[in-house]
Amino acid sequence: MDWNILIKVARLQLADRTSLTALPWGLLAIAFTVSLAVIGSLPGHHGQIPVGGLVAIYLAFFALGVLSVTHSLPFALALGVSRRSYYAGTALLAFCLAGVYGLVLAVLAVIEGASSGWGVGLHFFRVAYILPGPWYLTWLTSFIVLALMFIYGMWVALVYRRWNVPGLLAFAAAQAIVVVAGVIAASRAGAWPAIGRFFTTLSAAGLTGLLAALVMILLAGGYATIRGVTV
Amino acid sequence: MTSAISVVGLTRRYGGQRAIDNVTFDIEAGSITGLLGRNGAGKTTLLRIVAGQEFPSAGSVTVLGDHPVTNEHLLHRMVFVREDQRYPQYGGRFTGFTVRHAVRAASWFYPNWDAHLADALLDAFGLPADRRVQRLSRGMRSALGIVIGMAARADVTLLDEPYAGLDPVARQVFYDRLLADYAEHPRTVLMSTHLIDEAAGLFERVLVIDRGAITVDAAADDVRGAATSVSGPAIAVTEFTAGRTVWDRRQIGSQVSAVVAGALDDTDRARAAALRLRLEPLTLQQVVVHTAGVSPASQPSDTREGTSAWTGTF
Numbered sequence: 001m002d003w004n005i006l007i008k009v010a011r012l013q014l015a016d017r018t019s020l021t022a023l024p025w026g027l028l029a030i031a032f033t034v035s036l037a038v039i040g041s042l043p044g045h046h047g048q049i050p051v052g053g054l055v056a057i058y059l060a061f062f063a064l065g066v067l068s069v070t071h072s073l074p075f076a077l078a079l080g081v082s083r084r085s086y087y088a089g090t091a092l093l094a095f096c097l098a099g100v101y102g103l104v105l106a107v108l109a110v111i112e113g114a115s116s117g118w119g120v121g122l123h124f125f126r127v128a129y130i131l132p133g134p135w136y137l138t139w140l141t142s143f144i145v146l147a148l149m150f151i152y153g154m155w156v157a158l159v160y161r162r163w164n165v166p167g168l169l170a171f172a173a174a175q176a177i178v179v180v181a182g183v184i185a186a187s188r189a190g191a192w193p194a195i196g197r198f199f200t201t202l203s204a205a206g207l208t209g210l211l212a213a214l215v216m217i218l219l220a221g222g223y224a225t226i227r228g229v230t231v
Numbered sequence: 232m233t234s235a236i237s238v239v240g241l242t243r244r245y246g247g248q249r250a251i252d253n254v255t256f257d258i259e260a261g262s263i264t265g266l267l268g269r270n271g272a273g274k275t276t277l278l279r280i281v282a283g284q285e286f287p288s289a290g291s292v293t294v295l296g297d298h299p300v301t302n303e304h305l306l307h308r309m310v311f312v313r314e315d316q317r318y319p320q321y322g323g324r325f326t327g328f329t330v331r332h333a334v335r336a337a338s339w340f341y342p343n344w345d346a347h348l349a350d351a352l353l354d355a356f357g358l359p360a361d362r363r364v365q366r367l368s369r370g371m372r373s374a375l376g377i378v379i380g381m382a383a384r385a386d387v388t389l390l391d392e393p394y395a396g397l398d399p400v401a402r403q404v405f406y407d408r409l410l411a412d413y414a415e416h417p418r419t420v421l422m423s424t425h426l427i428d429e430a431a432g433l434f435e436r437v438l439v440i441d442r443g444a445i446t447v448d449a450a451a452d453d454v455r456g457a458a459t460s461v462s463g464p465a466i467a468v469t470e471f472t473a474g475r476t477v478w479d480r481r482q483i484g485s486q487v488s489a490v491v492a493g494a495l496d497d498t499d500r501a502r503a504a505a506l507r508l509r510l511e512p513l514t515l516q517q518v519v520v521h522t523a524g525v526s527p528a529s530q531p532s533d534t535r536e537g538t539s540a541w542t543g544t545f
Contacts, residue, residue: 002303005303005340008339008340011336011339012319012336012339015319015328015332015336016319016321016326016328017326018321018326019321067321071319071320071321072319074316074317074318075316075317075318075319075333075336077282077283077284078282078284078310078311078312078313078316078379079310079336079337079340079341079379079383080306080307080308080309080310080311080340080341080385081306081340082283082300082301082302082303082306083300084303085303228286230279230284230285230286231279231284231317
């Protein structure tokens with residue numbers, strides 16, 4: 001693996017700086033403003049209301065993953081970039097972006113805590129259970145989830161490129177089957193209490209580890225898909 | 232001879248259609264080869280497979296002795312900008328992917344990239360560097376493809392319909408620059424086109440592809456002399472063409488014009504002069520038109536009147 005080529009692929013993707021910056025932060029800013037306005041206008045003190053606006057940046061990362069493939073794959077292959085380098089270079093960009101953006105999210109969470117929720121008790125960046133604890137754990141979890149969304153978006157776009165709409169439907173159906181099969185198996189085995197215990201006792205770091213494993217699976221799936229993609 | 236591109240038994244099926252049907256050929260290193268054929272004959276598909284963008288259904292392709300697709304080092308010695316090349320298309324008026332972005336990105340991936348040549352070509356083609364690629368006209372997109380394809384100085388340069396939509400001045404620029412640059416930096420050029428006469432002077436060798444199969448694979452000079460148009464009074468033409476393979480024959484009043492396959496020697500020419508017949512060697516384009524109209528199996532013995540659907544350029 002030639003790192004130079006990977007960095008060049010990442011640079012090719014970075015040519016579209018506007019999307020990479022404006023899309024996630026713009027959506028997040030909108031979600032934040034709405035949350036702040038709504039929570040701020042509620043009378044009295046109101047503990048922790050989960051606003052969930054943070055999901056905006058994760059959806060934006062999914063969209064960026066899709067866009068990265070649809071925009072630049074044909075041009076990159078025309079320039080003699082192998083499918084493997086293209087995939088690895090784009091994934092590298094995903095991890096770098098997730099690292100930087102995740103850090104910003106962690107910093108914002110710290111500021112939110114210090115300013116008692118932007119003065120109105122808003123819990124926008126501090127999501128209970130998933131993003132608790134010290135700033136570096138928030139950073140780590142944000143990083144993993146952002147990367148996961150981007151790489152999942154890439155995979156979706158690659159499936160579409162390779163097999164079109166039927167492929168996309170089969171892809172969605174396959175994921176639904178995995179989930180349903182898991183639910184049925186858990187119910188049959190009467191494992192729900194055990195699963196509940198597992199997740200309530202799982203630390204944020206443990207959860208992040210699980211998500212990291214999922215990222216690995218998505219990476220492998222996306223790579224297997226791009227190997228047969230034609231342009 | 233060292234082969235730059237070697238294709239053996241290549242077949243590509245799409246559903247039941249054979250876009251490429253058992254194609255075999257070799258292309259010598261350091262040559263300019265024309266890949267000629269009609270729309271939909273399989274030119275772009277063939278180039279895509281050579282470039283590793285598409286996979287063969289059967290057969291094999293080796294470029295510079297190795298397989299594309301998997302070989303990173305090989306890919307960097309090869310450039311292929313398609314006629315319908317897709318460029319990144321994001322952004323608005325101030326943030327979109329421009330000609331400059333495209334050229335700069337291309338320069339990163341080619342070790343022999345010639346920035347001076349790229350600038351000179353952009354200038355010669357009158358390509359505005361700050362124009363978004365999305366907003367380029369057809370001809371300008373072709374020109375951008377040529378800039379990238381030539382400035383890459385790749386050992387194997389695949390050009391797909393580089394003439395498409397170019398104005399006459401730009402076509403001349405392309406022709407002159409390619410020959411000049413090729414003379415200084417020899418490489419293997421495989422170029423598809425259906426504007427055959429325009430490009431005829433470039434080719435050392437031609438491959439004609441028709442409905443997925445190679446129908447002609449020969450040195451360009453041999454193809455040029457491969458057929459002659461004979462015209463004059465009907466009786467004289469009939470006398471001259473007796474016993475020869477006639478590809479086409481059309482009559483206007485008492486005057487007949489026939490296309491005779493095969494090279495003519497001095498005796499033939501003297502005889503034609505005595506019969507007061509006019510001889511004109513067919514251009515590359517005319518030969519290709521004739522070979523495309525005549526199925527290879529019936530070609531040697533078929534004598535036809537000029538009534539077929541394909542009308543030659545006489």
